[in-house]
Amino acid sequence: MTGNGTPVVFIHGLWLHASSWKPWEELFEEAGYRPVAPGWPGVADTVELARAHPDSIADHGIDDVVEHYADIIDELPEPPILIGHSFGGMIAEKLLGRNLAAAAIAIDAAQIKGVLPLPLSALRATFPVFANPANKHRAVSLTADQFRFAFGNAVGAEESDALYDQWTIPAPGKPLFEAAGANFAPHSPAAVDTGNDDRGPLLLIMGGQDHTVPEAITKSTLKQYRHSTAVTDLVEFPDRGHSLTVDNGWHAVADTCLGWLAKQGL
Template sequence: MTTATPVIFIHGLFLHATSWGPWVELFREAGYEPTAPGWPGVPDSVSAAREHPEEIADHGIDDVVEHYAKLIAELGGAKPILVGHSFGGMIAQKLLGQDLAAAAVAIDAAQIKGVLPLPLSTLRVGLPVLRNPANKHKSVSLTADQFRYAFGNAVSESESLELFERWAIPAPGKPLFEAAAANFDPHSPAKVDTANELRGPLLLIMGGRDHTVPESITRSTLKQYRHSHAVTDIQEFADRAHSLTIDSGWREVADATLAWLRQQGL
């Protein structure tokens, strides 16, 4: 009996784990065993997450990594494929660097330690959280206009609003503060073992119109892996922004992910 390869989808800030639903269904049809567990403290539904933002607050990068590492341990030795978006892409890279995954796909991944570009659009996206130091220990919600700039700038205004109303939830401020200070902290939780020669393959996906994680960040991330001969690939969707995993064009990104996994023998 052949056991299906597990796939764990990892969401980022401001989106609920259930936003991965179409991906989970597609990957299951493709023969994988996919799950999309939420971050620590994130309730099971969008409505519950909005009603109880205090449960989401004060969880940092290390908390999230530990949370998913425990879920991986429960697989009984099977290394999963990790697919992460935004901060979920950073988490996926950290877990891959720790040899806890067979492969990882990091989609518009938040900047890891060592990545120096900090575009103005990225600063603007982070401002609702970073402008108040007290937000480090709170959860913060985006307005529909802020979501439009951060996620939905490459889709219509009506689609952006629909995505916001369907999937947007409060997010802990702590990871953003940790990422902002990463290059000044020798023990930053945003540090990834990019020199690991024995890790599984990694695919970095970037959206060419992304305000939150512009392509300069993803290309700089790729350079951080230059000291490892492990497979590290990059793919660009030039006309896409940060909503590329949840908007009407999600299937193109998902199909590209599946095609790359097949190329890796996974």
């Protein structure tokens, strides 16, 4: 991290390596920010190493990931802007709710406690994990076809396969099991302080064609924040799927984030 701009911490979700944020890092650095994209606990520095050592990724839950990024934030010179995708979006929401960030952008964020809709497409997208209860303590990989349904359904098959080859890594099953049982657990790690009036602004971004986090989930997430007076905005990309941060349209999403941050004076 170089320069004197506001730090920006990018948080990846399940099945995509942290290095998939590289184009975003370059764009945000050009815009004057100081970006960094650390991996989840146990995730190796490269895609190849992460694939070769899935056991180091396994059995990390939501709380583990939140505390991992909280420690990273603690080393920064000022509260950062957080930008998270999928489960990374949920992590960003939790950290913002704890007042550890200046602002957060949650892109197709995983469901938090209190969100009730669970569309069939979301169940199908996560079936590779839920198919075996033992996967709660394992790292699970997707096949190219599974990635195509869960991430690449709004782009061509050739592009989806290329994204799969370039960025996918095994992912811990534990966060998915924790999120699935959130509404039945009094102290679920998927709970977010949505009523916090003193937090920084939050932008929720949803892809209208997303199979993994369908728009019903994001709209329900927005409703969870209705009792907070803090800024909570929603932007939809109607024709985009879950791969919207890495596919050919990523720049439009990133530009939207930069524009929203400028409006917030950040």
